[in-house]
Amino acid sequence: MNEKWKTITKFPDYDVSDQGRIRSWRKPGRKPNQKRKKPKFLKPWLDKDGYCQVTLCKNKNQTSKKVHRLVLETFVKSCPKGYWTCHNNGIKTDNRLINLRWDTPKNNHADKIKHGTTNRGSQHGLSKLTEKQVLKIKKDPRVQRLIAADYNVIRQTISLIKTQKTWTWLK
Structure with a gap:
């Protein structure tokens, strides 16, 4: 299976793959128009809720972004109003495109109960x-x-x- 890459619209120095990986073409500390010859893969970290995040830079400003949102926003479309990013299998770190979808908070909560990942009791x-x-x-x-x-x-x-x-x- 070939991994498909697309440039992140709001962060043109970065690409995201349909497998949930992020790579950077940006050369830190250099002129903005200089690019790497080979991309550097970013290592995501887990936020307090267990979701993968990366730090992206644009115009010398750093921003933390959740990987699952970057995948969906780049490959599908921007999030419809009132919808959330949902993991089909309930694994918060599985950011493959086939495992992600936009859905309502109600359906996301139903998924959490089905997967046993809700904090209840x-x-x-x-x-x-x-x-x-x-x-x-x-x-x-x-x-x-x-x-x-x-x-x-x-x-x-x-x-x-x-x-x-x-x-x-x-x-």
Whole structure:
């Protein structure tokens, strides 16, 4: 399979491939019109959410860009309003064109649930309860105020659990 390369429209000194790789023709510290004889491949790093990013320069200004967005914007088109970049297989570092698409936030969230990559339950950074505690709460016959006091949460949290509005996947 041949890797296809296209110049990044907003950053003409850089190319992106359909395999999610970025290369630079820019010679750092030189006149802007000087190019390398051979391109330099950029090494992406992971941002706080686990997505690949690279730093691109234009007119002496550096900008960090997510690789998956560069691939889609270069090979498909710019992002339609209200759409997000989605990874078909749920792997945030797989930036091949065949694995990417523009889609709605709702469909992206459904994908995250399907792939098991959503932060729900005790994996969510703001969760005060574990799955084990929630299962105990669901079975606890006492009044919600007392249960809430035992787990150091507000009564409404207990109400949402008991009425199946949150933690719905736990039975």
